[in-house]
């Protein structure tokens with residue numbers, strides 16, 4: 001793992017730096033394999049990055065969009081990570097419909113939709129059960145509680161090692177999430193973190209010793225490059 005930590009002056013600088021790096025990794029992936037697979041983060045932090053990506057002239061037909069997690073709501077729900085990304089970026093440029101791979105949330109139940117998405121990923125990456133694909137890029141955020149994706153502290157999802165996708169649990173609300181091993185097989189993982197409210201979580205994530213079940217973002221140790229892009233309010237207490 002190749003570990004990078006950058007503290008940017010403010011959120012605008014964070015978005016600009018994220019755009020520069022993500023674009024470079026998209027270009028690199030397309031040069032190497034004629035396609036790029038990128039899993040998006042939800043929440044509010046990445047939205048301006050998605051809005052900036054929408055202004056670029058990229059080979060959208062070579063880029064495949066996934067999500068690292070999804071709230072278990074219809075894609076028209078204001079809480080939907082898919083809806084946010086579509087409104088900020090995906091529906092504003094010419095992605096082929098087949099290049100957008102949303103996590104299903106309207107099946108019988110979260111577990112069956114998680115299994116359905118797992119099967120979709122296995123088919124897309126042409127892998128067998130038990131194998132893990134290498135996403136080119138996975139974007140992540142962290143919560144004030146150091147969760148990432150929908151991997152929340154002291155939940156069963158943190159222990160799942162034999163699947164690509166599982167059911168997350170936020171205070172009893174079901175989510176669907178990539179598993180720790182799937183994220184850790186990525187070529188490039190970017191954490192985008194902004195705001196002073198994330199300071200305490202970052203302190204525990206970067207501490208020499210802390211319980212990863214309490215601070216789940218500590219579990220993210222990808223085989224490829226790991227980038228922490230922080231704005232100053234979030235990263236000011238870190239000795240980096």
Ligand SMILES: O=C(O)[C@H](O)[C@@H](O)[C@H](O)[C@H](O)COP(=O)(O)O
Pocket residue numbers: 041042043044045046069070071081140141142143147148149150
């Ligand atoms: O579905 C989600 O909400 C995200 O995947 C979640 O993990 C998010 O990245 C963090 O909660 C940070 O959210 P903010 O960017 O809004 O602080």
